[in-house]
Amino acid sequence: MKDNRLTAKEMAQFVASGYLKFEDMVPEDLCNACLEEMRQNSRGYLAVGTPFEDTWPKGTALGDTFRLPQVQGLIHSLVGSDPLYDHHAAHLVKARQMRGADMHQDSVIDFRENYFDIQLSLFPTDTPDEMGGTFLIPGSQYRNVRTSEIGIYHHMRGKIWATCPAGTMYVWNTRVWHGARSNHTDQDRYMYKLRLNPTQPQVRNFDTADLDDPEIGQILSTNHGWEGNEHRYELMQRVKLWRFVSDQPDYDVGERFMRRIEYQPSKSVA
Amino acid sequence: MPAVQDILVLFQTTPALDSNAVAWAHYNASQGTGVHDFVEESEPPYKNAMEAMRDGWQVIQMSELKHRSNDDGYELGPLPYQTVLAKFNELQQEEESSS
Numbered sequence: 001m002k003d004n005r006l007t008a009k010e011m012a013q014f015v016a017s018g019y020l021k022f023e024d025m026v027p028e029d030l031c032n033a034c035l036e037e038m039r040q041n042s043r044g045y046l047a048v049g050t051p052f053e054d055t056w057p058k059g060t061a062l063g064d065t066f067r068l069p070q071v072q073g074l075i076h077s078l079v080g081s082d083p084l085y086d087h088h089a090a091h092l093v094k095a096r097q098m099r100g101a102d103m104h105q106d107s108v109i110d111f112r113e114n115y116f117d118i119q120l121s122l123f124p125t126d127t128p129d130e131m132g133g134t135f136l137i138p139g140s141q142y143r144n145v146r147t148s149e150i151g152i153y154h155h156m157r158g159k160i161w162a163t164c165p166a167g168t169m170y171v172w173n174t175r176v177w178h179g180a181r182s183n184h185t186d187q188d189r190y191m192y193k194l195r196l197n198p199t200q201p202q203v204r205n206f207d208t209a210d211l212d213d214p215e216i217g218q219i220l221s222t223n224h225g226w227e228g229n230e231h232r233y234e235l236m237q238r239v240k241l242w243r244f245v246s247d248q249p250d251y252d253v254g255e256r257f258m259r260r261i262e263y264q265p266s267k268s269v270a
Numbered sequence: 271m272p273a274v275q276d277i278l279v280l281f282q283t284t285p286a287l288d289s290n291a292v293a294w295a296h297y298n299a300s301q302g303t304g305v306h307d308f309v310e311e312s313e314p315p316y317k318n319a320m321e322a323m324r325d326g327w328q329v330i331q332m333s334e335l336k337h338r339s340n341d342d343g344y345e346l347g348p349l350p351y352q353t354v355l356a357k358f359n360e361l362q363q364e365e366e367s368s369s
Contacts, residue, residue: 098307101295143346150348153281154295155311182307226292226349228283233344261344 004073006206008246011077012219015241018141019172022074026065026167031124033061038090038124038190046085052196055085065122066194074171077206078118079198086117086195093132093183101154102179103137106195109146110175114244115202116141117174122192125166131189132181133162134170139224140177142237150177158225162191203247211246217253232257273358274300278327280319285333285351287319293349302364319353327355 006014014020026034037060046055057063065071075083087107093099106119127133137156161181162170172178174195183189210216220238227234236257243251252258281293291314296305316322319329333351 100305100308102308143348145348152279152295153293153349154305154308155314156281156293157312157314159310159312161310181310228290228292230283230346230350233346236344237346 004070004076006074006077008206008208008211009213009216009219011206011245012216012242013222014078014171014173015245016220016222016238017138017224018176019136019138019170020074021162021164021168021170022070023165023168025070025169026068026122026124028166030061030065030068031122031166034065034122034192035124035190037061038092038192041090045087048086049084049197051199052083052085062192066120071120071169074169075118075120075196078116078171078202079196080200080202080205082199083196084199086197088192088194091134091180091191091193093180093189095183095186095188098182099132099180101151102181103150103153103156103177104148104179105140105143105145105150105177106174107147109144111144114241115198116241117195117197119172119174120194120196121162121170121172123162123164123166123168123170124190124192125187127162127164127166127168127189127191128185129161129163130184131187132183133164133189134191135159135161135179135181136170136172137177137224137226139222139227139234141173141175142234143175143177145177153177156226202245204245206245208246211248216242220253271361274361276300276357276359278315278322278355278357280314280316280322280353280355281349282318282333282351282353283349285335287323287329287332287353289351290318291316298359300359301362306365319355322355327357330354330356 010020056066121134137159220242221235223231239252239258243249276299277297279295280291282289282291294314323329331354336350
């Protein structure tokens with residue numbers, strides 16, 4: 001497990017941008033077998049909120065994929081051991097199927113602090129730009145919105161989308177704004193999504209060997225292009241989550257904006 | 271064909287008309303009733319509302335500053351400000367959706 005965990009810098013990138021991308025995560029033969037299973041059984045619910053290991057099917061390609069050591073290391077880094085199964089779906093955009101703007105946040109609004117669910121997205125075939133891989137708005141995971149009301153944002157600075165070889169896996173905070181895109185090719189486009197919940201505080205589950213790397217402050221301060229005047233307020237949310245996951249309750253960066261909330265000498269006198 | 275209203279919404283992080291657009295939306299009623307084949311745009315059509323105004327767009331709504339309190343001063347939600355612009359264009363036949 002240790003060798004497959006995220007580094008502290010990767011974890012900081014997840015905290016700042018809400019997603020990570022890993023190419024070559026799933027071997028080609030397993031991808032092909034997953035694709036067949038997706039075609040046969042597109043979506044549905046298993047027993048929501050039950051232990052993933054007990055609930056997730058065994059002896060299937062998709063069962064094996066999410067139990068690969070590299071995938072298990074990724075899952076452990078973010079939600080710890082013994083996560084719960086929450087939701088899955090094989091997302092299909094058929095050949096030549098056109099889509100609108102489609103920006104949304106999954107599930108329902110979620111105010112939980114010091115907590116996040118993860119979603120793993122597997123692209124089992126090569127997904128070039130014209131095939132319409134899922135788009136994401138990096139850094140949008142701290143914004144409280146109701147599901148599809150953000151469809152009003154047709155375009156947004158900083159938007160990225162999955163353009164990747166077969167076997168690529170994205171992992172992302174469930175709250176990241178995202179959507180599907182038009183498929184201009186003659187091939188159906190599949191993406192398999194699995195959502196997991198933690199069962200324990202998400203603290204130091206990643207490899208902390210590089211926890212003191214000064215680059216972490218720069219990573220947390222990433223400007224994705226859309227933040228504008230809101231960047232400082234975004235940074236405060238990232239710092240709060242970084243404090244929690246890294247177990248550094250006094251961590252701050254740059255001008256230390258959290259002091260505007262926390263530095264109150266009058267309270268310490270009392 | 272008659273001229274009908276097209277709408278361009280620029281979303282900003284300050285309410286000023288010279289504030290940079292960070293998100294945007296087109297509602298071109300002259301072309302149809304929805305977007306069937308969405309084309310990605312990495313840059314807004316105008317850097318800000320004033321540039322759009324110089325191209326003939328009329329501002330029909332601009333945002334007010336928000337009052338902030340201890341309870342919600344740090345809260346993050348939708349992008350906070352928007353400018354709605356309108357222009358009249360000739361009505362076109364709507365294309366059928368392929369999806």
